[in-house]
Amino acid sequence: MKTFFQRYTPLQVAIHIYGWSALVRLIIDFVTDNLTANPIQALEQRTGRHALTLLVLSLACTPLNNLFGWRELIKRRRALGLYAFLYATLHVIIFVDLDYGLAWSLILQTIVQKPYIVVGMLSFLMLMPLAFTSFDIWKKRLGKNWKRLHQMVYLIAPLAALHYAWGKKGDFFRLQGEIIRPLIYSLIIILFLIMRIPRVRKALASVRDRIVVLFRKRGTQPKTDAA
Numbered sequence: 001m002k003t004f005f006q007r008y009t010p011l012q013v014a015i016h017i018y019g020w021s022a023l024v025r026l027i028i029d030f031v032t033d034n035l036t037a038n039p040i041q042a043l044e045q046r047t048g049r050h051a052l053t054l055l056v057l058s059l060a061c062t063p064l065n066n067l068f069g070w071r072e073l074i075k076r077r078r079a080l081g082l083y084a085f086l087y088a089t090l091h092v093i094i095f096v097d098l099d100y101g102l103a104w105s106l107i108l109q110t111i112v113q114k115p116y117i118v119v120g121m122l123s124f125l126m127l128m129p130l131a132f133t134s135f136d137i138w139k140k141r142l143g144k145n146w147k148r149l150h151q152m153v154y155l156i157a158p159l160a161a162l163h164y165a166w167g168k169k170g171d172f173f174r175l176q177g178e179i180i181r182p183l184i185y186s187l188i189i190i191l192f193l194i195m196r197i198p199r200v201r202k203a204l205a206s207v208r209d210r211i212v213v214l215f216r217k218r219g220t221q222p223k224t225d226a227a
């Protein structure tokens with residue numbers, strides 16, 4: 001019988017630990033009244049940030065595989081994306097239920113008044129089909145369209161970052177207010193988007209190949225099975 005570490009890789013273990021421990025901490029903090037003076041807002045903010053972080057991590061997999069040839073990252077995109085969806089769903093449930101008590105007319109009014117919520121809603125609506133079709137059966141059924149559909153993550157992540165930045169009181173251009181964190185998320189997303197541009201990808205691939213040659217000359221040989 002295989003041992004735990006023969007069955008699961010350290011990266012897999014780390015992803016699941018993050019995915020579940022963040023939720024357990026949220027529940028413990030809620031039950032023990034260890035949130036801020038506004039616990040519902042704290043829950044809303046923490047679930048939102050976890051959703052965005054996990055989305056950005058799933059976005060990082062392809063460019064990092066291209067750069068470092070770490071193929072396992074490609075296999076882990078699904079888990080990261082599904083955890084992102086879990087936290088985004090909790091975030092939305094907290095908004096409509098805990099925050100607004102399912103008062104739909106008030107929810108609608110808030111959506112109309114606050115464009116950053118419309119942007120968040122858009123990103124959530126687009127995330128839904130990605131989560132539902134992330135399983136192998138859908139990959140087979142949708143064929144080439146599966147990849148096209150899942151490339152929507154490159155639109156969803158910037159929208160979620162915009163939702164974050166827009167919801168904060170601050171000035172993006174003067175770097176004032178609570179904009180540092182949303183700015184960091186936005187810059188990371190922009191970097192990953194740039195790394196997808198074919199020319200940039202080529203340039204990065206040639207950098208990687210040079211590093212491989214350097215390693216070979218020194219007698220050590222890193223894995224180079226990049227896509």
Ligand code: HEM
Nearest residue numbers: 041044045048049051052088092095120121123124160164
């Ligand atoms: C129907 C969809 C959504 C609604 C109604 C919604 C609603 C909200 C609201 C009301 C806030 C402000 C909380 C506060 O500071 O008082 C917020 C913040 C936030 N949301 Fe959403 N959201 C939605 C979708 C999403 C999605 C899909 C993501 C990420 C993938 C996301 C990420 C965030 C983040 C990162 C924040 C800021 C957290 C902070 O202030 O630290 N939201 N959202």
